[in-house]
Amino acid sequence: MSDKTVLLTDSASNRTSTLPLVSGSMGEPAVDIGRLHKDLGYFTFDPGFVSTASTRSAITFIDGDKGILLYRGYPIEQLAKQSSFLEVTYLLINGELPNAKQFGAFEDEVTHHTMMHESLKNFLHGFHYDAHPMAMLCGSIASLSAFYHDTLDISDPEQRRLAAIRLIAKMPTIAAAAYRYSIGWPVRYPRNNLEYCTRFLHMMFEVPSEPLALNPVVAKALDLLFILHADHEQNASTSTVRLVGSTGANPYACVAAGIAALWGPAHGGANEAVLKMLAEIGDAKNVGVAVAKAKDKNSGFRLMGFGHRVYKNFDPRATIIRETCHQVLGALGVNDPLLDVALALEEVALKDPYFIERKLYPNVDFYSGLIYKALKIPTEMFTVMFAIARTAGWVAHWLEQHQDKDTKIGRPRQIYTGAVTRNYTSIAKR
Ligand code: CMC
Secondary structure (H helix, E strand, O other), X not given: OOOOEEEEEOOOOOOEEEEEEEOOOOOOOEEOOOOHHHHHOOXXXXXXXXXXXXXXXXXXXXXXXXXXXXXXXXXHHHHHHHOOHHHHHHHHHHOOOOOHHHHHHHHHHHHOOOOOOOHHHHHHHOOOOOOOHHHHHHHHHHHHHHHOHHHOOOOOHHHHHHHHHHHHHHHHHHHHHHHXXXXXXXXXXXXXXXXXXXXXXXXXXXXXXEOOOOOHHHHHHHHHHHXXXXXXXXXXXXXXXXXXXXXXXXXXXXXXXXXXXXXXOOOOOHHHHHHHHHHHHOOHHHHHHHHHHHHOOOOOOOOOOEOOOOOOOOOHHHHHHHHHXXXXXXXXXXOOHHHHHHHHHHHHXXXXXXXXXXXXXXXXXXXXXXXXXXXXXXXXXXXXXXXXXXXXXXXXXXXXXXXXOOOOOOOOOOOOOOOOOOOOOOHHHO
């Protein structure tokens, strides 16, 4: 807490409230409004939490104007180039990069928790064959609380840690099983001799009748995408995990709630929506029409993969992904006409005053779908990919929340706009 304050005067009553400023290690300070209601009898009104910090956190820092993203202080560009998803997961959860011994132990523990309970297969089989994999993932992750009673005591740090490991380890297994169920393939068990992303790709694509020939470019690209999606401070799904967590709910229920929040097209569902949009546009010559439609408020259409609540300059993840997209498609010899549509769309939008004035730039989801497509990940699985990666962030925030003495149940207030007090009339008189 800094010793700086903000003085607020209520012009109607002339009463004042002296509100302290709260500063972190980086970034803009925030006004602590905790005593506002007591002093002046007012709440604050901030739909969408545009100006509201909901917590302190030491995990991820974003400077939206400068396009900076740091995980535990490390720039995303450095992690993308030099680290691996599992190492980043360790970093997010523990606060420091692991040494070789620590990483070996972490990888070993994650690897040995990748199996899912055999009964979970029956659970998946209860879904209709064409269920969306996000629906299956959300339901199956929530069901884990029924399988792991031994990690439901959230007051025990060791049980919390074990739950975090289980979620990181089992998420790819369950995601791949959901996909295979939807196409009628038998579930493939995790292979412990493979690293995290390669193991996932085997669970997705290996058939019992022949070994899988996997181009290492594919696992490398997936690992990079997972690093870029691993955390993004108080985004909608992470805030959901924290809100549910604030009630004392178990970690599996919290993460299932996070998956549900991620599914929306304004959030993680955007990567699936981008590909559908590019396919609908169909050809670079049609991008002008799409941009005009996106500017027309009556059309109900937005350019998917464009805009961000925090980034008002560029999304550093999008810069990395754009470059990677070219590399991966080149290395895999994929010639995707939708990449030409995406490039043309980006070029037209970035020159358009509507997008310039509103500071709307391509976000992380604009190019990620094209890479997933080149890796032969089906479109309905794109948001599932995001969920696997974001699990690292969700559990890191859930763990942090349970160590924070200031954590209280999340309970926003409202401005009531309904009917004023009135008397009940019997049905005969209505
Ligand atoms: N296409 C056209 N217009 C847009 C777009 C877009 N993609 N995004 C924002 N705008 C306009 C919006 O209509 C508004 O215009 P005006 O000021 O005239 O009313 C202005 O820009 C500000 O938009 P907003 O909705 O108030 O901004 P927000 O911060 O509440 O929303 C957003 C951020 C990401 C939800 C929004 O930009 C959007 O819907 N983008 C498309 C979906 C998308 O790509 N989502 C992925 C986000 S990044 C990854 C993730 O979070 O999972």
